[in-house]
Amino acid sequence: DAGVIQSPRHEVTEMGQEVTLRCKPISGHNSLFWYRQTMMRGLELLIYFNNNVPIDDSGMPEDRFSAKMPNASFSTLKIQPSEPRDSAVYFCASSLNRERSYEQYFGPGTRLTVT
Amino acid sequence: GQSLEQPSEVTAVEGAIVQINCTYQTSGFYGLSWYQQHDGGAPTFLSYNGLDGLEETGRFSSFLSRSDSYGYLLLQELQMKDSASYFCAVIGGGYQKVTFGTGTKLQVIP
Numbered sequence: 001d002a003g004v005i006q007s008p009r010h011e012v013t014e015m016g017q018e019v020t021l022r023c024k025p026i027s028g029h030n031s032l033f034w035y036r037q038t039m040m041r042g043l044e045l046l047i048y049f050n051n052n053v054p055i056d057d058s059g060m061p062e063d064r065f066s067a068k069m070p071n072a073s074f075s076t077l078k079i080q081p082s083e084p085r086d087s088a089v090y091f092c093a094s095s096l097n098r099e100r101s102y103e104q105y106f107g108p109g110t111r112l113t114v115t
Numbered sequence: 116g117q118s119l120e121q122p123s124e125v126t127a128v129e130g131a132i133v134q135i136n137c138t139y140q141t142s143g144f145y146g147l148s149w150y151q152q153h154d155g156g157a158p159t160f161l162s163y164n165g166l167d168g169l170e171e172t173g174r175f176s177s178f179l180s181r182s183d184s185y186g187y188l189l190l191q192e193l194q195m196k197d198s199a200s201y202f203c204a205v206i207g208g209g210y211q212k213v214t215f216g217t218g219t220k221l222q223v224i225p
Binding site: 033035042043044045048050055056091093098099101102103104105106107108109 | 202
């Protein structure tokens with residue numbers, strides 16, 4: 001079985017540009033999570049979808065960040081405009097359902113560098 | 116809100132046993148998970164404690180005491196490949212939200 005798939009794996013962009021990160025969760029998983037990891041702030045939950053509906057976006061830093069999940073097999077995280085402080089590794093994870101949120105399967109991550 | 120505390124670094128000898136502690140504060144506590152992350156890799160799920168007591172999975176065990184808001188991960192027969200960061204994660208608050216600790220970097224030395 002394929003795990004969580006993320007693309008791109010690496011992204012280098014200039015400040016002010018729009019960045020879109022993509023995620024395909026494990027088939028049959030109903031909960032999807034977007035995280036950001038940096039040395040300074042650790043692993044931060046940005047947003048949490050359950051059955052394609054965002055149920056907790058309290059971790060989204062500001063209006064420059066937005067996330068969508070148009071169907072059960074695809075989600076995007078968009079940053080517009082990007083800033084150097086957004087440089088981080090962004091992980092997408094999925095779990096079978098909300099009750100099994102303790103057992104998450106992570107994708108390989110997207111390493112974002114904003115210059 | 117939710118907060119967790121775990122040591123930042125631990126060093127142990129190959130073949131030995133190491134314990135990584137985690138204390139937490141949260142409302143609406145459901146349970147405590149542990150994840151492993153190698154440098155450059157993604158976190159991988161190790162274990163979950165929803166009830167007090169010890170859960171064993173091979174060389175790894177995890178313990179939870181709800182009354183003490185405390186848990187630990189025990190790694191036995193350490194191998195060099197166990198060198199990684201280990202995160203505790205509390206499941207609590209609304210919607211079974213998961214909050215990760217800052218991680219403990221384990222270095223296994225020969």
